[in-house]
Amino acid sequence: MSDYFHYRGNQLYAEQVSLTDIAARFGTPCYVYSRAALTESFRQFTQALQGHEHLICYAVKANSSLAVLNVFARLGAGFDIVSGGELQRVLAAGGDARKVVFSGVGKSAAEMHLALDAGILCFNVESAAELECLNDVAGNMSKVAPLSLRVNPDVDAKTHPYISTGLKQSKFGVAYGEAVALYRRARDLPHLRIVGVDCHIGSQLTEVGPFIAAAEKILALVDTLASEGIRLEHIDLGGGLGIRYREETPPAIADYVAALLRALRGRGEKLILEPGRALVGNAGVLLTLVEYLKYGEEKNFAIIDAAMNDLMRPTLYDAYHEILPVRREPSPQSSPASGRGGEREMQSLIYEIVGPVCETGDFLGHARNLAIAPQSLLAVLSAGAYGMSMSSNYNTRPRAAEVMVDGDAVYPVRERETVAQLYAGEKLLP
Ligand code: LLP
DSSP states (O other): OOEEEEEEETTTTTTTTHHHHHHHHHOEEEEEEEHHHHHHHHHHHHHHHHOOOOEEEGGGGGGHHHHHHHHHHTTOOOOEEEEEEHHHHHHHHTGEEEEGOOTTTHHHHHHHHHHHTTTOSSSEEHHHHHHHHHHHHHHHHOEEEEEEEEEEOOOOOSOOOOGGSSSSSSSEEEGGGGGGHHHHHHSSSSSSEEEEOOOBBSSOOOOOOHOOOOOOOHHHHHHHHTTTTTTOOOEOOOOOOOOOOOSSOOOOHHHHHHHHHHHEEEESSSSEEOOOOOOOOOGEEEEEEEEEEESSSSOOOEEOOOTTTTOOHHHOOOOOOEESSSSSOOOOOTTTTTTSSSSSSOOOEEEEESSSSTTOEEEEEEEEOOOOTTTTEEEEEEOOSSSGGGGGOOOOOOOEEEEEEOOOOEEEEOOOOOHHHTTTTTOOOO
C-alpha cells in the first residue's frame, strides 16, 4: 500500500480523507486518486534524472482521466499517446502538444493529421508502411513530420505474455535488423525529419536487467546511425517499470533511472521515458460496497458492486490486487465494546470477491480472508493504472465515478455515468 492510503485507527484514509466519507458523498463503485501520490512518483523520476536532459512522457493509456493528465501537465510532464483520442484528452487537460510522443502500430492518416496540426514532438513509427504514410500525410499538409523509429530489441521482458512487447514475435516496433535501412529510407523522404529512436519492451517489469539489455542494443544502433551521419536528438527508452501489487520487488524509480543513466555513459542525447503504471498504479484505489454474502458448500462469495467491467485486470491477466476493508474490525483486546453487543463482531472468512456481471470470470480477488458484512466497504488497491482506462459498459453498467483527494479536500473529477448516456447514440429501426 502506498503511504497515501493508510489506516488511521481502524479507518482507511486517502491522504487526510476517510474512504467511508468518500463513499457516503460520491457513492460506489468509485475510483479514488491521491494527488500527492501522483506528484511524488513524478518527482522521483525528475529528481533521479536531474543533470541529464530529459522528458518524462506519461503513458496516457494507464489512466487517461483529465484530472490525472492535468496533475502531470502542471508538473511539466510530456505525454505518450497511442490515439488521436488520447491527444485530444491531453490538450483538453492542459498538456503541451510539443511534449507529446505518438506511439502505436496502427495510427490512421486522420490521427497523423491531427497530431501534425497540433505540432507534437515526435511520431514513434512502428513499420515501413507507416513511414510512407506519415511522409504522404505530412506532404499533403506541406509539413515535415518529426519521427523516431520504434525498434524492437528482441529482449525478453520476463513479464506476463499479454504485456510483453519487445520480442521478435510481437506486433510492435520494427525489427532490429531492419532499423538502419528504415532510417536511411526516412532520411531520404522529403517530409520526414529524424529526431530519435524509441523502444518499449513490456509492462510490469520487476527487474532492471531487461531494460539495460534493451538500452545497450538501442545505443549500439544509435552509434551505427551516427557513423552514417544520422544523428539523433533523443533516445526514448519506453515505459514498463513495475509496481508492487503483492510480493513483487520492482526496482525503486531512482535505482531504475540510475541504471539507465549508467548505461547511457554520459551521452548527450535527451533521454525520454514513457512510464505509465509506475506513475499512477499505486496512486489509486477502487472503492466498492459489499452487496451480499453468499455461503456455498465449497466457497463463500462476497458479491460487491464493482465488477470486471470496472477493473478488468484480474479477469484478463489473473492479476492480483490487494483488497482491504475500509473499516478494520477492532481486535478483541483493543476494543472494549466488542463482545458486549456494542459493536457486532464479524468473523473473518475466506471469500471469493466477485461482481454482479454474468461471467464466471467476473472476480476481483480469490480466496481473501476478510471480516465483512453486507454494506461493508472494500478498497481494491493499486488500481490507479489500467483500471478506469480499461473499464467498459458490459452488462450496461455505467462506469464508476472518480474523485481526486488533495490533502483534506476531495474533488469529484468524473461523474458516475448514467444509463441514458450509455444509449444516447443508439437508434431504433424505423
Ligand atoms: N509506452 C508504450 C509504447 C506502451 O505500449 C506502454 C504500455 C507504455 C509506454 C507504458 O507502460 P507502463 O509504464 O505502464 O508499463 N493493460 C496492461 C498493461 C498494458 C501496457 C501496454 N503498453 C495491464 O493492466 O497490466
